[in-house]
Amino acid sequence: MKGRVLVLDELDGRQAAALMLDGRLEELAIDPEGDVAVPGAIYRAVADRPVKGQGGIFVKLPGGSGFLRQISGVAPGQRLLVQVTGPAEPGKAVPVSTRLLFKSRFAIVTPDAPGLNISRRIKDEDRRAELSALADQGMAGADERLGLILRSGCLEAEDQAIAEDIAAMRGLAEAVLTDLSGPPELLVDGASAHDLAFRDWLDPAVDEADTEPDSFERQGVTEALETLRTPRVGLEGGGHMMLEPTRALVAVDVNTGPDTSPAAALKANVAAARDLPRQLRLRGLGGQVVVDFAPMPKRDRHILDQVLKAAFKAEGETNLAGWTTLGLYELTRKRDRLPLSDLLR
Structure with a gap:
């Protein structure tokens, strides 16, 4: 199916969510088994x-x-x-x-970071003025320590829905911030897979949603998960890369395949660099990552540097450390979810 499709299903009785873009898996969330501390809790x-x-x-x-x-x-x-x-x-x-961040679909309340911020993706000045007025009204009389961020989804959202989100996150923040008495305790649970998908991925203006039973099978998510179980990732032109996590780091090896032309290495390396952020994200891999790109002239490294910089631009906390004396490429990526291998056991 073409376009963006939000897919909600279950795996072994646990919530699971995926975002498909033109038939390709772009985002994935699966609830862990047992009593595990979930990011955001x-x-x-x-x-x-x-x-x-x-x-x-x-x-x-x-x-x-x-x-x-x-x-x-x-x-x-x-x-x-x-x-x-x-x-x-x-x-x-x-x-x-x-x-702490108290995060909803439209609003994020930020204790100890006062002030109002509106997503830079909202460029219409009239809409920004309307949102600023909504924020002032919603945060009137709030603790001076509380700040507010209005997310990009506010651009097309109803004012009433935004106001409700601001009120809910403000109320939750104010309640939690005064709850310091007592032993260690869970106060706010992290978002489930379905909640996270609706909160962070859904764009009602362009997305379709499939929430019926067996949606993973119907939308191709099950097939994509089977592919992610293996370390081999096929690349355009017949090349491939292997992603293999070890105790110390994630090792990535790029190969050109049957193409022996002079341009084969650069083609395979560029394809691998473009897909590497998605593969690391979907597989839940992070920490130190070392890439052994296919052999190519040093003069071509600047091309790969630009491709990697663009590919990882939206990936959050990633540090592109660069080339080693042995010709390997090093980067670090924040671990933001459990490894997929642990979730699919």
């Missing part, structure tokens, strides 16, 4: 012990521990409000932050 925590060598402190969470990359102003025994920023690696504490 907010906890009341208790500061435990600092780890100065790592520039942070462990905090007690219900049933486990978190790691906060902050020491200044935090003392052992102090109660804190923290938000999960990513999945916990095996044997490690859950990464958390004291920078």
